[in-house]
Amino acid sequence: MSGVSAPGPVSAAPGTGGNVPRVRIVVCVKHVPDIQSERALGPDGRVVRDGGDGTINELDENAVEAALALVEASEGSVVALTVGPDDAADAVRRGLQLGADEAVHVVDDAIAGSDVIGTARVLAAAIRHLDAQEHVDLVITGMAGLDGLTSLLPTALAELLDLPALPLAAELTVEGGTVRVRRNLDHASEVLEAALPALVSVTDQANEPRYPNFKGIMAARKKPITTLTLADLEVDASRVGAQGARTEVLEAAARPPRDNRVLVQDTGDAGVRLAAYLVDNQLV
Amino acid sequence: MTAPVLVLVDHTEAGAVRAPVRELLTLASRLAGDAGVHAAWAVDGVEPSAEVVAELGALGATHVHRVVADADLHLSGVLAEALASLLDATGAGLLLVVSSFENKEAAARLAVSTGAGVVTDADGLALVDGRYVASKTVFAGTWTTTCAVTAPLAIVALKPNSVQPAAVDGAAAPQIGEHVVAVSDKARRVTLVERTERPASGRPDLGSASIVVAGGRGTEGDFSVVEELADVLGGAVGATRVATDEGWIGHDAQIGQTGVTIAPRVYIGVGVSGAVHHRGGMQASGTIVAINSDPDAPIFEIADFGVVGDLFTVVPQAAAEIRRLKG
Numbered sequence: 220m221s222g223v224s225a226p227g228p229v230s231a232a233p234g235t236g237g238n239v240p241r242v243r244i245v246v247c248v249k250h251v252p253d254i255q256s257e258r259a260l261g262p263d264g265r266v267v268r269d270g271g272d273g274t275i276n277e278l279d280e281n282a283v284e285a286a287l288a289l290v291e292a293s294e295g296s297v298v299a300l301t302v303g304p305d306d307a308a309d310a311v312r313r314g315l316q317l318g319a320d321e322a323v324h325v326v327d328d329a330i331a332g333s334d335v336i337g338t339a340r341v342l343a344a345a346i347r348h349l350d351a352q353e354h355v356d357l358v359i360t361g362m363a364g365l366d367g368l369t370s371l372l373p374t375a376l377a378e379l380l381d382l383p384a385l386p387l388a389a390e391l392t393v394e395g396g397t398v399r400v401r402r403n404l405d406h407a408s409e410v411l412e413a414a415l416p417a418l419v420s421v422t423d424q425a426n427e428p429r430y431p432n433f434k435g436i437m438a439a440r441k442k443p444i445t446t447l448t449l450a451d452l453e454v455d456a457s458r459v460g461a462q463g464a465r466t467e468v469l470e471a472a473a474r475p476p477r478d479n480r481v482l483v484q485d486t487g488d489a490g491v492r493l494a495a496y497l498v499d500n501q502l503v
Numbered sequence: 504m505t506a507p508v509l510v511l512v513d514h515t516e517a518g519a520v521r522a523p524v525r526e527l528l529t530l531a532s533r534l535a536g537d538a539g540v541h542a543a544w545a546v547d548g549v550e551p552s553a554e555v556v557a558e559l560g561a562l563g564a565t566h567v568h569r570v571v572a573d574a575d576l577h578l579s580g581v582l583a584e585a586l587a588s589l590l591d592a593t594g595a596g597l598l599l600v601v602s603s604f605e606n607k608e609a610a611a612r613l614a615v616s617t618g619a620g621v622v623t624d625a626d627g628l629a630l631v632d633g634r635y636v637a638s639k640t641v642f643a644g645t646w647t648t649t650c651a652v653t654a655p656l657a658i659v660a661l662k663p664n665s666v667q668p669a670a671v672d673g674a675a676a677p678q679i680g681e682h683v684v685a686v687s688d689k690a691r692r693v694t695l696v697e698r699t700e701r702p703a704s705g706r707p708d709l710g711s712a713s714i715v716v717a718g719g720r721g722t723e724g725d726f727s728v729v730e731e732l733a734d735v736l737g738g739a740v741g742a743t744r745v746a747t748d749e750g751w752i753g754h755d756a757q758i759g760q761t762g763v764t765i766a767p768r769v770y771i772g773v774g775v776s777g778a779v780h781h782r783g784g785m786q787a788s789g790t791i792v793a794i795n796s797d798p799d800a801p802i803f804e805i806a807d808f809g810v811v812g813d814l815f816t817v818v819p820q821a822a823a824e825i826r827r828l829k830g
């Protein structure tokens with residue numbers, strides 16, 4: 220399904236007679252601790268972000284890819300947007316390297332400790348700000364942040380922006396001002412449709428993200444990253460950050476490693492020993 | 504302080520209550536005390552049968568609301584509006600839902616429209632000094648956290664296999680009511696063009712099974728060994744993304760950060776390396792068993808019982824022996 224060379228299921232309709240409407244797409248990318256690294260929570264219950272091993276949320280590369288594919292198939296521009304501390308600029312820089320045209324980084328000390336809704340408020344304000352400059356047709360996000368895996372943000376953001384939401388796209392098409400999504404849920408598969416402007420989140424099934432090439436990396440150096448604060452966006456600081464949060468982490472602890480672990484080398488009876496382990500421990 | 508609790512009853516197209524809802528009701532009746540447990544049944548073509556109402560009642564529901572809307576309740580915007588009006592009508596201080604993508608979408612909307620605090624993927628919930636405090640694991644099951652909801656309304660999405668369902672002693676028959684919702688134009692902007700529910704496999708549901716056998720690339724596409732072991736254990740069959748990408752099994756069987764998150768009592772990985780993306784969806788399992796020919800496979804770092812060996816000999820032998828022991 221996600222064969223590297225196969226064309227991804229994300230496609231825009233081929234233009235009719237060169238009369239292709241321009242689309243402007245905002246892609247939300249998050250900076251997260253690398254999931255291959257030791258991740259930790261601090262005493263305040265916040266994700267430890269000590270620089271160095273942070274990276275763009277892998278699933279947001281699928282979002283960037285979806286945006287680029289749509290713009291390449293028609294015409295238009297892609298803005299990479301992130302909300303986060305200084306380091307988070309790396310996430311939008313990656314977006315630029317992959318081919319985004321513009322980058323926006325919202326950074327403000329007051330944002331620290333935001334819950335999903337707080338983050339969504341800031342993203343919504345930033346998208347409104349961009350929309351006022353030039354109409355935004357589509358907002359694309361990843362399916363989940365691999366740090367918290369809440370998947371709440373996309374729908375919350377759509378609600379705040381008053382946009383129709385089409386989350387979890389495994390396939391995505393935009394045709395004649397209509398966006399259509401196929402999504403696979405735990406028990407069902409669905410096709411959703413809405414008129415633009417709209418918000419879509421894409422899964423890792425939607426496409427195979429490209430790698431930045433040398434040209435992209437060089438070009439990205441020349442593209443500026445616009446930095447905005449809460450004041451620039453007229454966001455009330457009391458509604459974001461730890462103060463605005465509606466949940467509070469009380470305790471966080473690394474789980475102790477599992478003890479009494481057994482590793483056996485099969486010498487002919489490992490299946491029998493496995494059966495005995497399950498039965499003796501009343502696991503089956 | 505106890506407030507009524509509202510529980511969203513996930514059900515199949517055939518009208519059966521999905522297993523994890525039993526856990527929600529058990530938890531709800533503990534938390535609600537005498538304030539009442541309100542079960543919300545979305546009438547999306549299927550009515551709750553008399554047996555279903557009795558089942559919900561036995562698990563502690565004091566009220567069953569048949570929610571009727573003039574738009575498709577499978578759309579999260581429609582469901583969210585229905586639940587918002589039901590929260591109002593019941594005065595509930597807590598909404599409990601099964602942690603699934605659809606329900607999280609409705610929760611996200613409700614968080615915006617009602618000001619609720621949301622905790623997803625919780626594996627426990629208690630009332631502490633008048634606040635709902637949820638527990639959950641994060642970072643691929645390597646950390647445990649507790650998290651208090653500080654807003655007046657709490658929405659908690661509970662992971663399956665978190666609570667032992669229990670009937671409530673001397674439960675009375677629940678009151679049945681109809682709750683009609685007039686859906687806004689806004690919620691109708693998304694059209695559900697098509698919805699196909701996957702037929703039940705005859706095996707337990709992956710997300711809520713207490714035993715899961717997962718197959719990976721090591722099976723080389725031969726899932727019969729995985730299925731045989733799952734069947735002698737009465738378990739569900741799962742897979743890695745490699746196996747689903749290869750088309751060896753449906754995408755709905757994918758366990759992991761971009762698939763189903765599971766926490767069964769027993770997880771058995773067969774020819775699974777234990778990549779971090781996969782671990783993110785199963786590391787919170789009770790007991791982890793792994794069969795892999797590579798002694799350095801990362802899954803052995805988290806396995807309670809690991810076998811270094813060829814799955815095509817070890818797994819059938821284990822299945823035969825379990826069948827013999829269980830007589």
Ligand SMILES: Cc1cc2nc3c(=O)[nH]c(=O)nc-3n(C[C@H](O)[C@H](O)[C@H](O)COP(=O)(O)OP(=O)(O)OC[C@H]3O[C@@H](n4cnc5c(N)ncnc54)[C@H](O)[C@@H]3O)c2cc1C
Binds near residue numbers: 759815
């Ligand atoms: C953004 C992103 C999201 C992802 N999400 C997921 C996800 O949700 N779930 C998921 O599973 N993966 C996911 N992946 C993929 C993940 O990174 C791994 O590639 C995948 O989990 C590996 O699957 P595997 O264990 O089947 O294959 P491999 O890693 O190739 O492991 C196969 C194992 O089988 C063993 N083996 C081979 N032959 C035998 C034999 N005869 N007997 C016993 N053992 C044998 C080998 O030693 C090896 O350890 C994701 C990747 C990305 C980039």
Ligand SMILES: Nc1ncnc2c1ncn2[C@@H]1O[C@H](COP(=O)(O)O)[C@@H](O)[C@H]1O
Binds near residue numbers: 364371
């Ligand atoms: N701080 C952020 N900045 C930009 N995008 C974000 C941020 N947080 C979440 N997102 C987007 O929302 C998606 C889902 O995140 P979450 O709801 O946190 O699991 C991610 O894949 C991102 O596209």
